[in-house]
Amino acid sequence: MGDRKRIALIGTLDTKGEELRFLKEAIEARGLQTLVIDIGLLGPPPFRPDISRQEVLREAGLELADLLRGGDEGEAIEGMTQGLALLLQRLHRQREIDGVLAIGGGQGSAMASRGLQGLPVGFPKLLVSTKVAQAGAGAYVGTRDILIAPSVADIAGLNRLTKRVLQNAAGAIVGMVQGGVIAEEEDHPLIAMSMLGTTTACGLRLKDRLEADGLEVVVFHALGVGGRAMEEFLQEEGAEVVVELAVNEIGNYLFGGLASAGPHRMEVAGSLGIPQVVTPGNADFINFLSPDTVPPRYRERRLHRHNPQATCMRLEAQEMELVGRTMAEKLNRARAPVKVIVPLKGFSIWDREGGVFYDPKADRALIEALLGNLREGIEVMEVELHINDPEFADLLYAEVKRTLELAPSHHKKTRGR
Amino acid sequence: MGDRKRIALIGTLDTKGEELRFLKEAIEARGLQTLVIDIGLLGPPPFRPDISRQEVLREAGLELADLLRGGDEGEAIEGMTQGLALLLQRLHRQREIDGVLAIGGGQGSAMASRGLQGLPVGFPKLLVSTKVAQAGAGAYVGTRDILIAPSVADIAGLNRLTKRVLQNAAGAIVGMVQGGVIAEEEDHPLIAMSMLGTTTACGLRLKDRLEADGLEVVVFHALGVGGRAMEEFLQEEGAEVVVELAVNEIGNYLFGGLASAGPHRMEVAGSLGIPQVVTPGNADFINFLSPDTVPPRYRERRLHRHNPQATCMRLEAQEMELVGRTMAEKLNRARAPVKVIVPLKGFSIWDREGGVFYDPKADRALIEALLGNLREGIEVMEVELHINDPEFADLLYAEVKRTLELAPSHHKKTRGR
Numbered sequence: 001m002g003d004r005k006r007i008a009l010i011g012t013l014d015t016k017g018e019e020l021r022f023l024k025e026a027i028e029a030r031g032l033q034t035l036v037i038d039i040g041l042l043g044p045p046p047f048r049p050d051i052s053r054q055e056v057l058r059e060a061g062l063e064l065a066d067l068l069r070g071g072d073e074g075e076a077i078e079g080m081t082q083g084l085a086l087l088l089q090r091l092h093r094q095r096e097i098d099g100v101l102a103i104g105g106g107q108g109s110a111m112a113s114r115g116l117q118g119l120p121v122g123f124p125k126l127l128v129s130t131k132v133a134q135a136g137a138g139a140y141v142g143t144r145d146i147l148i149a150p151s152v153a154d155i156a157g158l159n160r161l162t163k164r165v166l167q168n169a170a171g172a173i174v175g176m177v178q179g180g181v182i183a184e185e186e187d188h189p190l191i192a193m194s195m196l197g198t199t200t201a202c203g204l205r206l207k208d209r210l211e212a213d214g215l216e217v218v219v220f221h222a223l224g225v226g227g228r229a230m231e232e233f234l235q236e237e238g239a240e241v242v243v244e245l246a247v248n249e250i251g252n253y254l255f256g257g258l259a260s261a262g263p264h265r266m267e268v269a270g271s272l273g274i275p276q277v278v279t280p281g282n283a284d285f286i287n288f289l290s291p292d293t294v295p296p297r298y299r300e301r302r303l304h305r306h307n308p309q310a311t312c313m314r315l316e317a318q319e320m321e322l323v324g325r326t327m328a329e330k331l332n333r334a335r336a337p338v339k340v341i342v343p344l345k346g347f348s349i350w351d352r353e354g355g356v357f358y359d360p361k362a363d364r365a366l367i368e369a370l371l372g373n374l375r376e377g378i379e380v381m382e383v384e385l386h387i388n389d390p391e392f393a394d395l396l397y398a399e400v401k402r403t404l405e406l407a408p409s410h411h412k413k414t415r416g417r
Numbered sequence: 418m419g420d421r422k423r424i425a426l427i428g429t430l431d432t433k434g435e436e437l438r439f440l441k442e443a444i445e446a447r448g449l450q451t452l453v454i455d456i457g458l459l460g461p462p463p464f465r466p467d468i469s470r471q472e473v474l475r476e477a478g479l480e481l482a483d484l485l486r487g488g489d490e491g492e493a494i495e496g497m498t499q500g501l502a503l504l505l506q507r508l509h510r511q512r513e514i515d516g517v518l519a520i521g522g523g524q525g526s527a528m529a530s531r532g533l534q535g536l537p538v539g540f541p542k543l544l545v546s547t548k549v550a551q552a553g554a555g556a557y558v559g560t561r562d563i564l565i566a567p568s569v570a571d572i573a574g575l576n577r578l579t580k581r582v583l584q585n586a587a588g589a590i591v592g593m594v595q596g597g598v599i600a601e602e603e604d605h606p607l608i609a610m611s612m613l614g615t616t617t618a619c620g621l622r623l624k625d626r627l628e629a630d631g632l633e634v635v636v637f638h639a640l641g642v643g644g645r646a647m648e649e650f651l652q653e654e655g656a657e658v659v660v661e662l663a664v665n666e667i668g669n670y671l672f673g674g675l676a677s678a679g680p681h682r683m684e685v686a687g688s689l690g691i692p693q694v695v696t697p698g699n700a701d702f703i704n705f706l707s708p709d710t711v712p713p714r715y716r717e718r719r720l721h722r723h724n725p726q727a728t729c730m731r732l733e734a735q736e737m738e739l740v741g742r743t744m745a746e747k748l749n750r751a752r753a754p755v756k757v758i759v760p761l762k763g764f765s766i767w768d769r770e771g772g773v774f775y776d777p778k779a780d781r782a783l784i785e786a787l788l789g790n791l792r793e794g795i796e797v798m799e800v801e802l803h804i805n806d807p808e809f810a811d812l813l814y815a816e817v818k819r820t821l822e823l824a825p826s827h828h829k830k831t832r833g834r
Binding site: 026030105106107121122124126130131132139141143144145146147148149150151152153154156157159160161162164165167168170171172173174175176177178179190195197200203204207211216217218219220221226229230233237307309310 | 443447522523524538539541543547548549555556558560561562563564565566567568569570571573574576577578579581582584585587588589590591592593594595596607612614617620621624628633634635636637638643646647650654724726727
């Protein structure tokens, strides 16, 4: 295949053949190669793909003829989705492709995006979709850096509007692939940190101090996707230390908020043997989007409308107690050092004297449940500070530095692309 | 500025200065120019932008000092949003920029995306955002082809993860801008068409026949954004004829479905003097997303779960009656010929004998309200066919052709970029 870059082009060739041909020509006109992958299940493809639907299915050990005989459309779609995901991972591993461009309506976007989500952050990937403007992009991008191009018009034929959108999509993937890999720098020790705007004062001061010492800090925005992205990142690339300034995703999971990172949040670092410095940052609330996304059972609770797409709810003492206990259970399973540091004067910008979420009794319930259930060997420190006091960030800084001196390296030094 | 392409770079320089500098360098390293626009409102910018926050505000006739003195953060944000939108439109009109790249968290994404939405389809525009994976992309892209890049990690400093994402964003905008304008083709007469999957059989047959005659057909997916995009397209670029195969957005507006295109759907073509061929296609239902998005008052109604993100609800006779009357009121105001063609055997794939939404009594309520309220001069045809019968598409085809022969051209022959 020479040394020309190659872009995988994915779509249902039976319904979107004309558009895929347009993309193929636009990309090849810019001197790159394409690899057309057909994930159609209905009619015959109008031109021969490089990888046929039969080959995609075989990647998952399936035969198209069997699936069609079965007559279960759902099963066929699921098989194609799995086959594509496996195929893309293999092509990436074997360095056969340098980027991926997929197009789809509702069904095609769902199939292709699962495959795209299996490729690492930094690997160029773009989805042209009819659906994102209505249904949102969350389901399609997951925790990944998938660029989403809304199609504006339906992807139903070439015309002046769809051509503009497709031409730009081809340009974008070519530009990303030609952008090349970022020059490798010195490998700085890496700190992964969870944070929200409500603990930014703490997080940014801590980050600045660590960076001044030559450390690298990656910050994850703890709104569900962020926590999941952090823990996938730990699995793929590791880190020296994890700092938790935003544990709200645990309360969101327990009480039905809209920023859940699933049942295993705060378990991954410990299971990988990565040391953790943990605070109850943002433990005082859970997250909803617009006010109408707050379930009826919570309408009478203490709510704070931060912006039109962010409504937060104060957790009460008995809920805080469960968050604390849950945190302890998770941390008790860690295979590496854990240090818990509690700011007794409040856990978020809103949770301080005079703040909208100030409730020392509820905070106390969490603290007692957390500290009372931690196993031996986990170090604990309680300090008469608010989480956003500069002294608290400095205390975390000292703790991270101490942990780095004690611990062996857990940073895998890999690169995503 | 020579003939090198220039990309506007937008963000809050006080909080995202480091990232904007990285993007500026990545773009300039590829031989393009940048124009850094600061929309920050808090701290001082770490480097001098090409267009300062003061200049952005002045575009909207505002002074930063006044806004800061007022102390109303919302007002300052709204002013900056307006100023940016006006600035971008002026820069685009004066051909000062060839593409736009913006980065933002929640607030920055909201401000920048309003500006991006004011630029035409086809003009390269990309937003790197921390928010889309949680809150969805719909609010940010609107009816436009804004590429969305999820940031994965928080945009809070440069590190190996954010660098990969930003490097790809720079590559994508460079690639789009370098992709250039699509070669102008012969100006085919243009047909704009609304459609959904449930009337695809009709729409695609009609489209194929029209295209075989050298006409160009742009299809819009009538899920709210689609109808709005079609009507903006009519305003900006016109069309020879509008064909309505999906009027479900009217019912969605009236009865609280999730595919409303606002109160003015089906009024734009008529007000612009563009002839219309109208069917009650998909008038039989309104749209929701996942089943839990169906409001409690509708839970006991006739629902059809089309896929995990598409739940449709059959409208009942009295609702259909209101849809029909509303259509008539809108069409009565048209300043150009309107032809209404009614398929008596059903309006969508589900609305036929044996189908999940079959209900001839409800259909009859719409037909009587529609036809009974149309003013003189609007031609009407009722046919004993289902909307997806090939003969029905052929009948529409004949009607579009006849309309084209009668009417003067309403196609503006402009290009979006």
